[in-house]
Amino acid sequence: MKLKIRKGVPLIDQHDKNFMYGGKFGGNFIPETLKKPIEDLTNLFSKLRKDKKFLKERDYHFHTYIGAPTPFIKLENLTDYLGGAQLYAKVVSEANGGAHKIYNATVHCLLAKKAGKKYIVGDTGAGYAGKMLSMAAKKFGLKCKIFMGAKDIKRQRPNVLAMKKNGAKIIPVTTGSQTLVDAVSECMRYWVSNCDTTHMCVGSTVGPNIFIKICAYSTAQISRELIKQVNEEFGKIPDKLKLINCVGGGSSAAGFWNEFIDTHAELIGVEAGGPRNSKLHAAPLTNGSKVGILHGAAQYVIQNKEGQIGATESISAGLDYPGISPLHCFLKDTKRARYTSASDEEALKAFQLVSRFENISPSLEPSHAFAEAIKLAPKLKSSEVIIVNSCGDSLKDKDIIKQRLGSYIR
Amino acid sequence: MKSKISLAFDNCKKEKRPALITYVVAGDNNKNNSINILKKISKHADILELGFPHNTPIADGGQIQGSSHRALKKGIKLKDVFQIAENFKKFNAKKPLILMGYYNIIYQIGENAFLKNCRKSGVDGLIVVDLPYPENKNFSKKCKKKSISFIQLISPTTSHQRMKQILKDSHDMVYYISMLSTTGGRLKVSPSKILQNYRKISRINPKKNIVIGFGITDRTISALKSAQGLVCGSLLCKTITNCLKMGQNPVTKLDKVVYNLKNKIL
Numbered sequence: 001m002k003l004k005i006r007k008g009v010p011l012i013d014q015h016d017k018n019f020m021y022g023g024k025f026g027g028n029f030i031p032e033t034l035k036k037p038i039e040d041l042t043n044l045f046s047k048l049r050k051d052k053k054f055l056k057e058r059d060y061h062f063h064t065y066i067g068a069p070t071p072f073i074k075l076e077n078l079t080d081y082l083g084g085a086q087l088y089a090k091v092v093s094e095a096n097g098g099a100h101k102i103y104n105a106t107v108h109c110l111l112a113k114k115a116g117k118k119y120i121v122g123d124t125g126a127g128y129a130g131k132m133l134s135m136a137a138k139k140f141g142l143k144c145k146i147f148m149g150a151k152d153i154k155r156q157r158p159n160v161l162a163m164k165k166n167g168a169k170i171i172p173v174t175t176g177s178q179t180l181v182d183a184v185s186e187c188m189r190y191w192v193s194n195c196d197t198t199h200m201c202v203g204s205t206v207g208p209n210i211f212i213k214i215c216a217y218s219t220a221q222i223s224r225e226l227i228k229q230v231n232e233e234f235g236k237i238p239d240k241l242k243l244i245n246c247v248g249g250g251s252s253a254a255g256f257w258n259e260f261i262d263t264h265a266e267l268i269g270v271e272a273g274g275p276r277n278s279k280l281h282a283a284p285l286t287n288g289s290k291v292g293i294l295h296g297a298a299q300y301v302i303q304n305k306e307g308q309i310g311a312t313e314s315i316s317a318g319l320d321y322p323g324i325s326p327l328h329c330f331l332k333d334t335k336r337a338r339y340t341s342a343s344d345e346e347a348l349k350a351f352q353l354v355s356r357f358e359n360i361s362p363s364l365e366p367s368h369a370f371a372e373a374i375k376l377a378p379k380l381k382s383s384e385v386i387i388v389n390s391c392g393d394s395l396k397d398k399d400i401i402k403q404r405l406g407s408y409i410r
Numbered sequence: 411m412k413s414k415i416s417l418a419f420d421n422c423k424k425e426k427r428p429a430l431i432t433y434v435v436a437g438d439n440n441k442n443n444s445i446n447i448l449k450k451i452s453k454h455a456d457i458l459e460l461g462f463p464h465n466t467p468i469a470d471g472g473q474i475q476g477s478s479h480r481a482l483k484k485g486i487k488l489k490d491v492f493q494i495a496e497n498f499k500k501f502n503a504k505k506p507l508i509l510m511g512y513y514n515i516i517y518q519i520g521e522n523a524f525l526k527n528c529r530k531s532g533v534d535g536l537i538v539v540d541l542p543y544p545e546n547k548n549f550s551k552k553c554k555k556k557s558i559s560f561i562q563l564i565s566p567t568t569s570h571q572r573m574k575q576i577l578k579d580s581h582d583m584v585y586y587i588s589m590l591s592t593t594g595g596r597l598k599v600s601p602s603k604i605l606q607n608y609r610k611i612s613r614i615n616p617k618k619n620i621v622i623g624f625g626i627t628d629r630t631i632s633a634l635k636s637a638q639g640l641v642c643g644s645l646l647c648k649t650i651t652n653c654l655k656m657g658q659n660p661v662t663k664l665d666k667v668v669y670n671l672k673n674k675i676l
Contacts (some may be wrong), residue, residue: 029513029540031469033590036567104546175475176465188468193591207541293514294466296540306488307518309466 007190019209025326037195069225077357087381098393104219105132112199122201123187125180126318127159129203134168147187151178204249205325208296219255240384250325252391272314273341280313287337315344316364363392432609433459433643435477437486450665454672462511473644499532508535535559594644597625599634
């Protein structure tokens with residue numbers, strides 16, 4: 001069966017009545033206990049997304065709290081240095097808190113308030129989803145718990161400190177690989193036990209269908225801003241335009257591409273290839289992983305023949321996840337987007353190059369996207385345009401960068 | 411012809427006691443012990459649940475996660491799980507054996523191949539934690555065709571309307587989750603409240619065999635003995651963990667623990 005994207009239908013609504021995208025990705029593979037809370041949340045969300053008052057409230061917070069629009073800038077020096085395509089960046093890291101995760105966190109807190117919940121829990125890998133949720137929870141008066149892998153707590157210290165400052169309780173997850181995959185599992189387990197009082201925020205476009213929808217709906221703000229900014233800059237959408245974004249769970253890419261799905265723009269996702277010469281990676285789309293069930297959804301996922309979820313490795317905690325959003329599985333199989341990967345070393349090199357030439361300092365996640373842009377740009381004509389989503393700030397990575405490159409210069 | 415699961419419930423009704431259902435993870439703490447554990451505890455238990463381990467279980471608490479982890483570390487594969495089942499069934503063909511686990515393991519080998527293996531090894535029923543109703547409709551039909559009971563779950567969050575639908579499409583046994591919790595949680599709801607909810611379900615269809623699980627230990631089991639069946643899992647997994655720590659034999663220890671559980675519901 002050839003999968004097709006229906007025109008004029010938002011990406012998040014391309015699923016069938018079983019909440020499956022293309023009949024094979026997504027769904028709700030959840031314990032019975034979560035059926036009701038997920039149904040309640042689904043009903044609440046579908047009502048509110050059509051509610052003008054709610055949209056006004058959302059936009060108010062997007063503008064006054066998150067800071068919309070985030071800048072769209074030309075990377076003049078890098079363009080000159082590389083030759084070839086014109087390089088631009090959508091500097092989403094300028095959003096309040098320093099990354100795109102603030103959109104999802106803000107919308108979830110608004111939903112939690114509407115649902116009358118006083119507690120909110122979330123998972124985090126790089127720590128940005130957790131930091132933003134703790135910020136938003138503080139703003140909206142919700143008590144917050146964040147589940148984070150013990151390995152990630154060590155390697156993303158600045159964000160851990162920020163979460164604590166915001167009054168969130170951090171629950172270290174010591175099972176399995178002690179990274180994002182275990183944090184999501186543990187957070188879901190917590191929700192199974194506390195779904196009567198607590199709202200759960202899944203930090204990316206993964207998990208049961210409603211969480212994928214809420215997250216991509218929230219990050220779509222990125223492309224709503226960008227499509228305007230592109231039209232202002234070029235007078236139209238350039239004939240040859242590439243939108244490059246890193247993908248771990250896939251939340252920033254889904255938001256960066258959302259408004260461009262029905263246009264001719266080329267969409268390129270960059271997964272975490274892991275250390276050079278390592279067999280471990282976090283790139284299920286690039287490396288042809290099979291479809292499996294992870295965290296309540298069918299998706300391409302790194303696993304063994306038996307269906308045990310596989311170990312991953314990446315320098316970037318935010319991309320270090322064995323699965324990938326069902327939305328991206330769908331975009332891949334419909335051939336609307338293509339996916340590749342960058343190694344740890346390529347990402348570090350890209351970070352170095354971008355921060356040397358430009359006044360932005362992308363975290364290790366978007367550095368994967370920059371690595372692909374740097375690879376492609378010299379091969380393209382100057383009439384072609386590449387836009388990279390610089391979706392996170394490097395400050396959280398200063399320890400890793402210092403260790404790997406000798407020094408951390410923004 | 412009545413299934414072995416139904417016969418087990420009939421037998422307990424005659425004896426005016428609930429069915430004792432035990433859960434252990436296949437291959438914990440190794441394949442041989444696992445078979446021996448089943449053989450030993452089957453003397454006291456009425457129905458045996460055998461978990462097929464998964465390394466990303468979203469509804470299990472620490473004890474069952476620990477058991478699964480130990481089994482996987484020993485290299486237990488799905489074929490070993492079926493071999494353990496088959497081996498036990500050779501020892502005691504009448505005792506109902508139910509496999510329990512997560513859908514991805516079934517999905518990878520394929521539903522039909524999985525059920526074929528179940529038939530071959532004598533498995534009587536299946537619990538799939540993350541394949542809820544109505545998503546499980548097709549698969550549960552397939553199970554029925556192969557004379558394998560698909561065991562539906564009902565939780566405190568399940569609405570009355572939904573309960574009715576689930577019961578209508580259920581087979582020989584229905585599993586009521588006592589409280590909002592992962593497996594192995596402390597019983598945070600009073601037994602009388604649990605039984606009150608339980609009776610609401612059994613009133614919808616008094617003929618169904620409904621069992622209660624989650625939070626059942628040697629301390630809580632007797633307070634719930636008016637139910638038709640009680641599942642005890644995490645306590646057994648924890649017992650294995652403790653035996654390994656203390657250098658004790660988990661097979662003989664589990665024999666005692668399950669014997670003790672049985673005595674509390676007589």
